[in-house]
Amino acid sequence: MSLLEGLRRLRFWRRRETLASELEEELEAHVEFLARDFEQAGLSREDALAAARRQLGSTTRISEASRDQWGFPWLDALLQDLRYCLRSLRLSPGFSASVILTLGLAVGANAVMFGVVDRLMLRPFPQLRDPDRVHRVYLRSNHRNREQITSSSAYARYLDLRRWTTSFEAWSGWADRRIAVGSGDATREVPVTLVNAEFFDFFDAPPALGRYFLPDEDQTPRGAPVVVLAWGYWQSEYGGRNVLGERLHVGPISCVIIGVAPRGFTGVDEGSPTSVYLPITTYAGNHPSERNATTYFTRYNWDWMEMMVRRKPDVSVAQASADLSNAFLRSWNAERELGAALAPAEVARPTALAAPLKSGAGPDAGLEARTALWVSGVAAIVLVIACANLANLFLARALRRRRETAVRLALGITRTRLLGQHLMENVVLVLSGTVAGLLIAQWGGSGIRKLFVAAAPLDVVTDWRTIGLAAVMALMVALLTGLAPALIAVRGGPEVAASLKAGAREGSHPRSRLRWALLVAQGALSVMLLVGAGLFVQSLRRVNRLRLGFDAEAVLLAEPKLRGTRLTPEEEIGLGRRVLEQGQALPGVEHAAWAGSVPFYSTSGTGLYVPGIDSVQRLGQFSYQVATPDYFATMGTRIVRGRPFTAHDRAGTPLVGVVSESMARVLWPGRDPIGQCMRVGNDTVPCTTVVGVAEDAFQRSLVDDQRLHYYLPLDQFRTNEGFALLLRVRGDPALQAEAVRRQLQPLMPGQAYVVVRPLDELLASQRRSWRFGATMFSAFGLLALLVAAVGLYGVLAYNVAQRMHELGIRMALGARPGQVVRLVMGQGIRYAMLGTAIGTVLALFAGRWLQPILFQVSARDLRVFGLVAALLLLVAGFATAAPARRASRADPNTALRAE
Numbered sequence: 001m002s003l004l005e006g007l008r009r010l011r012f013w014r015r016r017e018t019l020a021s022e023l024e025e026e027l028e029a030h031v032e033f034l035a036r037d038f039e040q041a042g043l044s045r046e047d048a049l050a051a052a053r054r055q056l057g058s059t060t061r062i063s064e065a066s067r068d069q070w071g072f073p074w075l076d077a078l079l080q081d082l083r084y085c086l087r088s089l090r091l092s093p094g095f096s097a098s099v100i101l102t103l104g105l106a107v108g109a110n111a112v113m114f115g116v117v118d119r120l121m122l123r124p125f126p127q128l129r130d131p132d133r134v135h136r137v138y139l140r141s142n143h144r145n146r147e148q149i150t151s152s153s154a155y156a157r158y159l160d161l162r163r164w165t166t167s168f169e170a171w172s173g174w175a176d177r178r179i180a181v182g183s184g185d186a187t188r189e190v191p192v193t194l195v196n197a198e199f200f201d202f203f204d205a206p207p208a209l210g211r212y213f214l215p216d217e218d219q220t221p222r223g224a225p226v227v228v229l230a231w232g233y234w235q236s237e238y239g240g241r242n243v244l245g246e247r248l249h250v251g252p253i254s255c256v257i258i259g260v261a262p263r264g265f266t267g268v269d270e271g272s273p274t275s276v277y278l279p280i281t282t283y284a285g286n287h288p289s290e291r292n293a294t295t296y297f298t299r300y301n302w303d304w305m306e307m308m309v310r311r312k313p314d315v316s317v318a319q320a321s322a323d324l325s326n327a328f329l330r331s332w333n334a335e336r337e338l339g340a341a342l343a344p345a346e347v348a349r350p351t352a353l354a355a356p357l358k359s360g361a362g363p364d365a366g367l368e369a370r371t372a373l374w375v376s377g378v379a380a381i382v383l384v385i386a387c388a389n390l391a392n393l394f395l396a397r398a399l400r401r402r403r404e405t406a407v408r409l410a411l412g413i414t415r416t417r418l419l420g421q422h423l424m425e426n427v428v429l430v431l432s433g434t435v436a437g438l439l440i441a442q443w444g445g446s447g448i449r450k451l452f453v454a455a456a457p458l459d460v461v462t463d464w465r466t467i468g469l470a471a472v473m474a475l476m477v478a479l480l481t482g483l484a485p486a487l488i489a490v491r492g493g494p495e496v497a498a499s500l501k502a503g504a505r506e507g508s509h510p511r512s513r514l515r516w517a518l519l520v521a522q523g524a525l526s527v528m529l530l531v532g533a534g535l536f537v538q539s540l541r542r543v544n545r546l547r548l549g550f551d552a553e554a555v556l557l558a559e560p561k562l563r564g565t566r567l568t569p570e571e572e573i574g575l576g577r578r579v580l581e582q583g584q585a586l587p588g589v590e591h592a593a594w595a596g597s598v599p600f601y602s603t604s605g606t607g608l609y610v611p612g613i614d615s616v617q618r619l620g621q622f623s624y625q626v627a628t629p630d631y632f633a634t635m636g637t638r639i640v641r642g643r644p645f646t647a648h649d650r651a652g653t654p655l656v657g658v659v660s661e662s663m664a665r666v667l668w669p670g671r672d673p674i675g676q677c678m679r680v681g682n683d684t685v686p687c688t689t690v691v692g693v694a695e696d697a698f699q700r701s702l703v704d705d706q707r708l709h710y711y712l713p714l715d716q717f718r719t720n721e722g723f724a725l726l727l728r729v730r731g732d733p734a735l736q737a738e739a740v741r742r743q744l745q746p747l748m749p750g751q752a753y754v755v756v757r758p759l760d761e762l763l764a765s766q767r768r769s770w771r772f773g774a775t776m777f778s779a780f781g782l783l784a785l786l787v788a789a790v791g792l793y794g795v796l797a798y799n800v801a802q803r804m805h806e807l808g809i810r811m812a813l814g815a816r817p818g819q820v821v822r823l824v825m826g827q828g829i830r831y832a833m834l835g836t837a838i839g840t841v842l843a844l845f846a847g848r849w850l851q852p853i854l855f856q857v858s859a860r861d862l863r864v865f866g867l868v869a870a871l872l873l874l875v876a877g878f879a880t881a882a883p884a885r886r887a888s889r890a891d892p893n894t895a896l897r898a899e
Contacts (some may be wrong), residue, residue, distance in 0.1 A: 009658075015387045017471060022797070023089075027056070029538060030052075030056055030138075031049065031052045031053060031056060031858070032052075033052075034048075034051070034052035034055055034056060034620040035048040035049045035051075035052040036048070037052075038052060048842055051433060057811055064745075068536060069167060070544075078550065079604070081417075081420055081421045081424045082424060082428070082642065083310040084421060084424075085424045085425040085428050085899055086304075086423065086428070088425060089425065089428065089429070090374065090733070091781060092397075095393065095397060096429065098389055098393060098790070098794075099393060099394075099429045099433060100429060100432045100433045100436055101433075101436070102386050102389055102390060102433070102787055102790070103386055103390060103429075103430060103433025103434065103436070103437065103477065104434075104435075104436030104437040104439075104440055105382075105386070105437070105440065105469055105783055105820070106379075106382050106383040106385070106386035106387075106437065106583065106783075106787075107383070107433060107434050107436075107437025107440075107441075107473055107474070108373035108436070108437040108438070108439075108440030108441040108444060109379040109382050109437075109441075109779075109780055109783070110376075110379045110380060110382070110383050110437075110470075110473060111437060111438060111441035111466050111469065111470055112379070112441045112444050112470070113375055113376040113379040113776075114376065114465075114466055114469050115441070115463065115466050116372050116375075116376070117372055117373065117376050118465060118466070120270075120358065120360035120361070120362040120363075120368075120369050120372055121356075121358050121361035121369065122358075122361070123358075123375040123465065124357075125203075125266060125267070125268055125357065125358075126264055126265065126266055127203045127204050127205040127262075127264070127265055128202060128203055128357075129202060129203055129204050130310060131311075131357070133310050133311040133312075133313070134202060134308065134309070134310050134311075134356075134357050135309050135310075135311065135317070135320070135354040135356065135357060136151055136306060136307070136308060136309070136355055136356065136357045136359065136362060137151065137153070137161065137260075137306075137307035137308070137324060137352060137353070137354065137355075138150065138151050138311060138352065138353040138355050138362060138363055138364060139151070139153060139328060139350070139351075139352050140348045140350070140352065140353065140363075141332075141349065141351075141899065142343075142347065142348050142349050142616060143343075143348070143686040144620075149353075149363055149364050150303070150364060151306050151307070151359070151362070151364060152304065152305070153303055153305055153306070153307055153856075154296070154299070154300040154304070154305075155173065155280075155284060155296045155297050155301055155302075155304075155305060156296070156297055156298055156300050156305055156329075157300055157303075157331055157335075158171075158173045158305065159297065160327060160328075160330065160331035160334065160335050161307065161324060161327045161328065161331060161352070163327075164326070164330050164331070165318060165323045165324060165327045166322065166323065167311060167315045167320040167324075168247045168309040168310060168311055168315075169312050170201060170202060170309065170310040170312055170621075171196075171197045171198060171281070171307070171308070171309055171863075172193045172195065172198045172199040172201075172202060172307075172308045172309075173192060173195070173196050173199075173280055173305045173306065173307050173308070174193055174196070174267075174268060174305065174306055174308065175193070175194045175280065175283075175304055175305040175306065176191060176192075176193055176194075176269075176271075176274075176278065177191075177192050177193075177283070178190065178191055178192070178320060179192040179250055179251045179276075179278075180249075180250075180251060180440055180561055180563050180753060181248065181249065181250050181251075181276055182248070182249060183249050183751075184517075187249075187751075187753060189755065190233070190275035190276065191269075191271075191272045191273065191274050191275055192250060192274065192275065192276045192277075192278055193267055193268075193269070193274040193276075193277050193278070193282040194250050194277075194278050194279070194282075194284075194305070195213075195277055195278075195280055196213075196218055197212070197213040197214060197215045197217060197218035197279065197281070198215075198282055199213075199267070199277075199308075200212040202308065202310065203267070205258040205261065206262065206264050207228070207260060207261060207262065207671075208231060208234075208260045208261065208262040208263065209234075209242070209243075209244060209259060209260035210228075210244045210257070210258050210259030210260060210378075211258055211259045211597045212258075212259055213226060213228070213229055213258075213277075213279050214266050217279055217282075217610075217851045218279040218280065218281050218282075219281060220281055220285070220297040221281070221285050221293075221294065221559035222281060222282065222285025222286065222293075222299065223256060223279035223280070223282035223283075223285060224259045224279060225253050225255045225282060226256050226257075226279065226281060226282075227248055227250055227253055227256070227257055227258070227276050227277065227278050227529035228257075228258060228260065228261055228276070228277040229243070229248075229257060229259070229260045229261065229275070229276060229277075230273065230274050230275050230276065230277070231260060231261055231263045231264070231265065232273060232275070232778040233275035233276060234260045236246065242695075243260070244257060244258065244259070245256045245257065248276070249751070250276055250278055251283070251286070251563060251564060252286060252288075252563050252564015252565075252751070253282065253286050253564070255276075255278070255282075257283045259331040261399045268308070268357065269804065270358070270359060272359075274356060274760070277898065280305065281345065283296075284296045284297075286564070288537045288562065288564070294631040298339060299338065300331075300335045300338070301340070303337075308357065309354060310501065312701050317354055319832065320354040320355045321351075321352065321353050323504050324352035324353070324813045325350070325351040325352045327352070327643035328350050328351065328352040328448055329350055329658065331412075332345055332348065332350045333345060338740045341617070343736055346826050353684045355564045358552055359565060360372070364417075366769075367703070367769040367853060368768065368769045370769075370852070371769045371770075371772055371773045371853055372772075374532075374850065374853065375772070375773060375776040375777065375780070376768060376778065377782060378529055378777055378780045378781075380396075381525050381528065381529060381780075382529070382780050382783055382787075383459070383473065383477075383782065384521075384525060385521075385522045385525050385526065385784045385787050385788060386387060386477075386787055387477055387480050387481055388516075388518040388519075388521050388522045388791070389522060389787050389788070389790065389791040389794075390477065392519065392791050392795055393516055393791075393794060393796060394426065394481055394519050395514065395515055395704070396515070396794065396795070398416050398422070399885050405418065410598075416638050420736055423478075426478055426481065427458070427478050430474050430477050430478040430481075431474060433474075433477075434470050434471070434473070434474040437470060438466075438467065440541040441466070441839070446541075465844035468716050474559055475760055478644070493588065495881070508616070514633075516831055517834070518791070518794070519788075519791055519792055519795050520790040520834050520835045520838065521677060521833055521835070522784075522787065522791050522792075522835065522837075523792075523831070523832055523834070523835020523836060523838075523839060523872060523876075524835045524838035524842060525784060525788075525839065526785045526787075526788045526835070526839065526872060527778055527835065527836055527839025527840055527842075527843060527868055527869070527872060528769050528839050528843045528846065529777065529781035529784045529785075529866050530781040530782075530784075530785060530868040530872070531839075531840075531843040531864055532777045532781065532843070532850065532864060533777035533778040533780075533781035533782075534775040534776070534861070534864035534867060534868055535777075535850065535854055535857055535859060535861060535864055536774040536777045536778070536854070537774045537777075537778060538766070538854075538857045538861065538864065539770045539772040539773070539854045539855040539857050540770045540771055540773075540855075542704060542855050542856045543766075543767050543770050544639060544767070544855060545678075546698075546702065546856075547695075548599075548697060548698050548763075549637055549660075549695050549696050549697025549707070550599065550636050550637050550697055551635065551636030551696075551700060551765055552599075552729075552758075552759045552762070553733075553758075553759075553760050554636065554728055554733065555634065555635060555636075555728055555729075555758070555759040555760075556727040556733045556736065556737060556756060556757070556759065557598060557723065557724055557725075557726060557756070557757055557758070557759045557762075558579070558583065558725040558726075558727060558740060558741070558744055558754055558755070558756045559598075559724045559725075559754065559755045559756075560575070560579065560723070560725075560748060560752060560753075560754050561753050561754065561831060562749075562750075562752045562754060563750075563751045563753065564750075564751065565749050565750040565751060569718070571722075573718070575747070575749070576594050576723055578630065578747050579590055579594070579725055579744060579747055579754075580593075580594045580725060582743060582744060582747060583725050583727050583740075583744065586727070586743055588729050588730045588731060588736060589727050589728065589729055590728045590729065591627045591628075591630050591633045591727075591728040592630060592633040592634060592725065592726065592727050592728070593627050593631040593633075593634040593635070593725075594627065594628045594714060594723060594724075594725055594726075595625060595626070595627040595628075595631055595723065595724055595725075595726055596625060596626040596627065596714070596723055597623075597625055597626075597723075597724075598724050598726075598759070598762070598768065599697065599698065599699050599762070600698070600700070600701075600763060602739075603623040603699050603700060604623060604624055604625070605621070605622065605623050605624065606680060606681050607677070607680075607681055607682060608622050608625065608678060608680060608710075609678065609679040609682070609683040610667055610677070610678050610679070611677055613667065616667070618708045619667070619708075620666060620708045621706060621708065622663065622708045622709070622710070623699055623700075623708070623710075623712070624680070624708065624709065624710050624712060625709075625710075625711045625712070626712045626713070626714045626717045626718070626803055627711065627712075627713075627714055628648070628705065628713075628714050628715075629644065629645055629646050629647050629713065630821045631644075631711065632644045632658075632694065632711075633725070633728070634726050634728045635726065635728075636728070637694050637695060638690050638693065638694065638695045639658070639693070639694055639695075640661060640689050640693050640695055641673075641674060641692060641693040642658070642674045642690070642693055643691055643692045644658060644692055644711075645657070645658060645691065645692075645711070645712075645713040646695075649713040649715070649716060650713070650715040651715050651716060651736065653716070654689060654692075655680075655686055655687065655688040655689065655712075655716055655717075656689050656691045656712075656713065656716070657678065657680070657688045657689070657690055657691070657710050657711060657712050657713075657769045658691065658692040658693065658694050658710065658711040659673060659678075659690055659692075659694070659709075659710045659711075660693070660694055660695070660696050660697065660707055660708065660709045660710065661693055661694070661695060661696050661707075662696050662706060662707045662708055662709075663708045663709060663710055664690075664693050666708060666735035673690050673691070673693055674690055674691065674692070675689060675690065676689070677689060677690075678690065678710075680712065680717065682814075688712070694711065696709075697709060701766065702766045702767075702855070714851060717895075719827050725744075726759070727740065733758040733759070733760070734758050737756045737757055737758065738756070740755055740756045741755070741756040744756070745811040769853070773853070785871070785872065785875060788835075788872075788875075789875045789876070789878070789879045790879075792828055792831070792832065792876060792880065793879040793882065793883065794823060794878070796827070796828050796879070796880055796884075797882070797883045797886070798882035799824075799883070800811070800824060800884075800886055800887045801881045803887075804887075804890050807887050807890035808890040810890075812888050817889075818888070820884070820887050820890065821884040821885065821887065821888050823887075824880065824883055824884035824887045825877070825881065825884045826875055827880075828879065828884075829876055829877065829878035829880065830875065832872060832873055832876035833873065835872070836868075836869045836872050836873065839872075840865055840869065843865070844860060844865075847860055848860030
């Protein structure tokens with residue numbers, strides 16, 4: 001059909017009703033003209049009309065042929081099938097609702113999890129230029145016979161790699177920090193991204209206002225005091241007005257605003273969106289630590305930034321990684337020449353990788369990313385279970401409508417048309433379920449944001465990638481669930497005659513092995529998901545009940561931020577003393593301590609020397625805490641042997657310290673640690689005598705933390721590595737944080753301020769992955785169990801309905817209702833047990849991959865497996881009870897009359 005012919009038909013199709021009326025009038029006029037001729041020839045009126053119609057031929061055939069020329073017959077047939085489908089579904093609302101809800105929940109679960117994984121691993125950063133050639137640089141080395149990999153680097157290392165590689169056409173470094181921005185009462189901590197001048201060249205994102213940093217504004221040792229605002233911050237704080245040339249305090253620096261990033265630009269943000277962009281050398285050159293500010297570009301002792309590169313078009317990823325590794329080896333040796341305590345390159349084997357820019361897709365993917373992948377697999381299993389359930393529903397519907405199908409075939413409908421109508425019904429249901437799933441995913445996205453911060457924001461209904469995935473899932477589900485039942489429904493041959501003659505015995509057909517196989521598969525997959533849910537719930541319980549070595553839920557952290565205010569050591573000591581005294585005097589405060597570091601937030605390390613041990617560093621990673629004497633009472637850390645340091649352990653008295661239990665076992669195995677000597681900082685300083693042993697406390701991570709930690713009196717070991725006030729309070733710390741801040745703020749000098757928050761907030765990120773896994777595994781596992789239970793009920797209910805004639809005969813021959821109940825329930829329970837057995841084997845097999853993301857729980861925990869098996873069998877019992885009860889009421893008289 002040519003284009004002109006198609007347009008002509010389209011024009012006629014829109015006027016087909018008018019044309020049909022005009023054709024009918026024209027045909028009647030032809031009949032009338034012919035009838036007049038026959039009347040003039042002597043025929044009567046009735047005979048003339050009859051003769052005229054015979055001569056003209058079938059007007060119906062003429063009308064149909066004309067209609068075919070006026071439009072598209074296939075479109076008319078399609079619309080007729082669609083109307084038939086909608087009427088059919090309206091007459092069976094229970095079936096339609098079951099299909100749409102089941103599919104909606106499964107598609108919604110997969111859409112949500114695809115959104116999470118897509119943002120974590122797959123989707124390029126917005127406006128990134130040549131994303132296939134842009135990489136994050138990772139550094140890998142062996143440390144104490146363990147491979148370590150990190151993307152954090154020193155600025156000096158960045159300069160080395162950039163200078164000694166040739167595979168890249170662009171380089172940039174960046175770092176994310178929370179920094180005080182603004183002045184006076186408007187001061188607040190916001191996310192700030194520190195970037196090289198080349199950073200914005202990686203993106204196709206011209207500034208919305210002004211310009212970006214110039215190369216001469218990002219020079220060592222100290223960059224220019226200029227900033228670029230993010231679009232969101234510009235709108236919320238400045239109302240979108242022209243701010244070029246205005247000043248903004250970022251940390252201790254008074255900066256000039258030179259530009260605004262465009263709407264939608266996020267850079268490489270993977271968490272909270274950035275508010276301000278600052279030259280990376282400006283931040284480093286104004287760092288509060290004088291050591292860092294003057295040596296960050298020549299020494300390697302401050303790993304604080306990330307590196308981003310763009311490969312040249314003719315360079316492969318393997319070649320780029322090899323080039324980076326050679327440069328990293330040269331840089332490693334250069335660091336050793338400066339006197340760093342690094343292992344020889346032959347031992348450390350330093351290498352570098354050009355890896356995906358998304359951290360979740362890199363070699364150092366965190367626990368959250370791995371958990372998200374597992375939960376995505378769980379969502380896919382839920383979809384498979386839903387497909388099995390839908391296939392069962394469609395199959396049961398097709399079998400139930402066999403007699404109707406046989407009648408329609410006997411009346412002349414073609415099998416192709418009948419198959420098309422079945423597929424149309426399937427497509428309408430699947431599309432409705434998919435739309436429902438997208439709406440469910442949009443609603444559930446807010447819950448995911450609370451559980452999984454890295455996934456925010458999740459706007460499913462405007463995300464074409466997620467909608468595309470949903471469309472693909474809909475097509476797959478339609479093909480998997482609808483084609484086989486439709487083919488069964490339109491089978492011909494002797495079955496048409498048998499269905500027409502079946503009458504009351506229509507249901508006495510052989511059982512469908514396919515339906516029972518699908519049911520067993522649903523049960524097996526449900527067991528796998530429920531086992532995973534149980535293991536994650538156990539992990540979360542272990543995490544929540546874990547003794548950390550301190551009571552985080554009862555402690556407030558008050559952190560003074562000097563913001564560039566320069567204090568002499570004496571002034572710093574005086575400020576700390578005033579803040580501590582004020583904190584101790586606050587109502588509701590039980591204990592207060594001034595500390596140099598905070599668990600899960602900052603740790604301190606230095607050289608440690610013990611007589612009789614050649615290298616303490618080879619035994620593990622040791623960290624220390626300097627604090628005032630009330631530290632142990634404030635944190636709730638128990639002293640298990642000896643004593644804590646006290647107010648008597650001050651400057652001028654013998655040096656003392658407290659070590660953790662693990663540290664005591666490692667340094668003095670089989671010996672009493674009390675009274676032992678250790679030298680802190682240098683092997684020539686006086687001995688620090690161990691006077692107590694404290695319980696182990698986690699400092700860096702809930703996983704893989706050696707807990708080799710020791711405590712020193714602040715008055716004897718003052719450092720300039722930071723400080724914080726810890727307050728043990730009565731009641732909920734979160735409710736008292738603001739009141740404490742208002743009491744401490746007047747003590748801050750100059751532009752300094754204080755941030756107060758519950759210490760327990762620092763643990764939220766540590767626990768998030770297990771909470772996310774437990775919640776999502778449980779939700780999907782229960783959803784799978786519900787779908788499997790509905791499937792079991794549906795299969796048994798349909799089976800009982802089809803066997804009512806047989807059951808009636810059994811009752812007539814003497815079977816008791818209890819025997820019929822046992823027959824039906826036994827059948828369902830047997831299949832449930834088979835599904836449980838298969839699912840248990842599969843869960844045991846998959847446990848070895850799940851084990852690394854569990855917390856102190858075996859992937860083969862027999863209690864979890866036993867509870868899941870009992871739960872599935874219990875649910876199977878409830879699902880089979882109603883069909884079994886109906887079977888026990890089969891009427892023998894009806895069965896006998898049918899004979």
